[in-house]
Amino acid sequence: MLLLLTLVGCFLFETEPDPVDTDVPVDTDVEEATCGRIPPEGRCEDNVLVECVDGEKVKTDCGLFECGPGDDGLNICIEPSLDDNPTPTDVDDLVSVLSGTVTTNRDGIAAFYVTAEDATSFLISATMEERGFLWVTDLQDPDGDSVNLSEPVLTYAIFSDEHTTLAWPSRAEDAPLADGDWLVAIQVTDRQGYGMRDVDVAVDVMVKTDDDPNDGQLRVALVYTGMETVDPDLGVGVDLAIDAWRSIYDRYGIELIVDQFVAADYPLLMPQPRQDGDLWASLSAATDSVDLLVVLAEDFADSDASLLGVAGAIPGTPTAGPRAGILVSWARHAGVNGEFNYDEVSYLATTLAHEVGHYTGLFHPVELDWESFDPLGDTPSTCDDDTSCYRSLGDNLMFPASVCYGAGCEDDVEITDDQQGVMHLYPGTL
Numbered sequence: 001m002l003l004l005l006t007l008v009g010c011f012l013f014e015t016e017p018d019p020v021d022t023d024v025p026v027d028t029d030v031e032e033a034t035c036g037r038i039p040p041e042g043r044c045e046d047n048v049l050v051e052c053v054d055g056e057k058v059k060t061d062c063g064l065f066e067c068g069p070g071d072d073g074l075n076i077c078i079e080p081s082l083d084d085n086p087t088p089t090d091v092d093d094l095v096s097v098l099s100g101t102v103t104t105n106r107d108g109i110a111a112f113y114v115t116a117e118d119a120t121s122f123l124i125s126a127t128m129e130e131r132g133f134l135w136v137t138d139l140q141d142p143d144g145d146s147v148n149l150s151e152p153v154l155t156y157a158i159f160s161d162e163h164t165t166l167a168w169p170s171r172a173e174d175a176p177l178a179d180g181d182w183l184v185a186i187q188v189t190d191r192q193g194y195g196m197r198d199v200d201v202a203v204d205v206m207v208k209t210d211d212d213p214n215d216g217q218l219r220v221a222l223v224y225t226g227m228e229t230v231d232p233d234l235g236v237g238v239d240l241a242i243d244a245w246r247s248i249y250d251r252y253g254i255e256l257i258v259d260q261f262v263a264a265d266y267p268l269l270m271p272q273p274r275q276d277g278d279l280w281a282s283l284s285a286a287t288d289s290v291d292l293l294v295v296l297a298e299d300f301a302d303s304d305a306s307l308l309g310v311a312g313a314i315p316g317t318p319t320a321g322p323r324a325g326i327l328v329s330w331a332r333h334a335g336v337n338g339e340f341n342y343d344e345v346s347y348l349a350t351t352l353a354h355e356v357g358h359y360t361g362l363f364h365p366v367e368l369d370w371e372s373f374d375p376l377g378d379t380p381s382t383c384d385d386d387t388s389c390y391r392s393l394g395d396n397l398m399f400p401a402s403v404c405y406g407a408g409c410e411d412d413v414e415i416t417d418d419q420q421g422v423m424h425l426y427p428g429t430l
Contacts, residue, residue: 042075044068047342049077063341064240082243086255089217094430097289097319098205108188108195109137112203113181116142120210121177123167123427125317125324126186126203127277132196133160137187139168142180152375155361156314160189162277163323167315167361171376172213172421204319208427214420216429217255218356219318221291223283224261226268226298234330237340237348238296241333244349248397252415254423259291270297270327273312277322280312284324292318292359292428293325294352300329308332308347308402309355316359318428326355347402350413357398360426362419364400365393374398376418 035052042051044067049060062077070076102110114122126134136157139147147168149158154174157166164186169175188196210216222242224230230238238260246256266283273280284293300307312323333348334340340348365379366372370389373381379396383389393399397413415423423429 041069041073044075049075051075061341064236064345066342080240080243082239083246085257085259086217088219088257089430091290091430094210095206095208095290095427098207099319100203100205102186102201102203104188104195104197104199104201106195106197108197108199109185110134110188110199110201110203111183111185113183114205114207115181116177116207117179118209119177119179120208120213121167121169121175121425121427122182122208123165123206123315123317124184124203125163125165125319125321126201127163127321128188128199128201130188130190130196130199131162132188132190132199133162134164134186134188134201135160136164136166136184138183138185139166140183140185142178142182144183147174154375163313163321165313165315165317165321165323167426169425170315170361170422171418172425173377175213175425204317204321206317206319206427208430210430213424215253215255216424217257218249218360218429219288219291220256220258220294220356221287222258222260222294222296223263223266223287224296225263225266225270225283227262228264230260230262233339234334237334237345238330240340240345241348241352244346245352248349248353248413252420252423254429266295267301268298269301270295270299271301272310272327273323273325275302280325281320281322285320287320288318289320290318290428290430292316292356294356295325295327296330297327298329298331300327308351311355311358314358314363315361315426326359328352328355350397350402353413354397357415357419357423360423360429362398362422364398365396366400368400376416376422378416378418 035055035057038050038052038057042049047062047067049062049067051058060077065077065079067075068078102112104110116122139149149155154170155166157164169177186201188199188201190196242258249256287293309326309328312325317324328351331338333344335344363374365374366383366389370384380392383392395414397415
């Protein structure tokens with residue numbers, strides 16, 4: 001079960017992007033003394049501007065800029081204009097965050113109630129200092145009826161781990177949230193599987209009230225680790241990626257607010273949340289209780305070369321904890337030369353959007369075994385091999401491998417209606 005969580009929370013390379021010189025803009029390779037069939041307005045070839053200048057073909061690599069038509073119709077390298085953060089909504093009337101401690105009974109059960117009054121959804125996050133495992137063993141509505149969380153699997157909270165997180169309702173079809181007291185029961189065992197008595201379980205509860213389920217804001221604290229200041233070229237590449245990420249989410253009614261920070265005291269090569277919970281608990285405690293933590297490290301501390309990013313939990317929590325955060329390697333997106341070009345910015349934008357999708361509760365629509373599917377009705381579950389799965393699901397934002405066509409990855413992502421429902425119900429979407 002632990003291996004499955006790692007696989008679902010990751011985004012993998014399909015292929016390593018070819019290194020491209022990202023100096024912008026630089027005239028390169030003046031070729032033959034004839035323009036051939038270059039049109040008067042010039043043309044764009046893989047983000048390279050091809051022009052006829054004084055009877056000669058001239059190529060200009062647009063690098064971080066985008067090759068396309070300018071105001072006069074002539075193709076140019078277009079310097080992007082970055083969007084500012086939207087104005088944050090007042091969260092006081094939208095969400096409440098409560099923290100407390102629950103002690104297990106003689107059977108190793110920690111039970112507590114979540115009160116919902118005119119609420120949209122709630123999220124619970126639970127952890128303990130003792131070495132052992134815990135999971136949600138029961139969720140009962142105010143009438144005392146248990147919710148089936150496992151058929152289909154709606155949350156990883158039903159699997160044993162050192163930390164558990166549950167958002168409910170998880171899908172639009174599970175809503176609305178009934179008013180009253182919801183019982184949450186968490187099983188705690190030692191590593192041999194025996195119930196642990198008199199163990200304190202730390203619990204955070206976020207309850208959201210939202211009258212508009214189709215619009216919301218996600219607030220992100222993006223933290224660079226291991227550096228005092230951000231290299232200007234890196235900063236420009238990340239800013240462009242954030243802008244592209246924002247445009248992806250805008251299509252689906254989610255405004256993205258990203259504030260950037262540096263954390264020099266944390267490693268340049270970061271361990272994944274599953275590898276060093278104490279480190280992640282410390283870093284996440286420094287962010288606001290409604291901000292999702294996204295860490296941009298140079299690279300992962302482990303040697304898994306297939307990873308682009310990994311989410312600490314599905315769903316994750318904005319509050320502090322050992323799995324509270326998302327880790328993304330900027331160096332694995334910047335290519336072998338360590339400098340972003342236009343396509344690599346696009347890769348980074350898609351990875352950020354993908355991993356935060358996990359954090360809000362989205363699974364891969366299909367796993368790479370082509371046998372395991374998510375619990376949503378509008379992501380096809382009929383494919384069974386590379387060809388059919390890439391054809392039917394390859395343009396979905398949550399597809400488990402990077403699939404990029406055309407000018408950039410962010411132009412080839414889709415979030416279905418049911419996936420939007422999950423993201424908008426997530427208690428951190430305010």
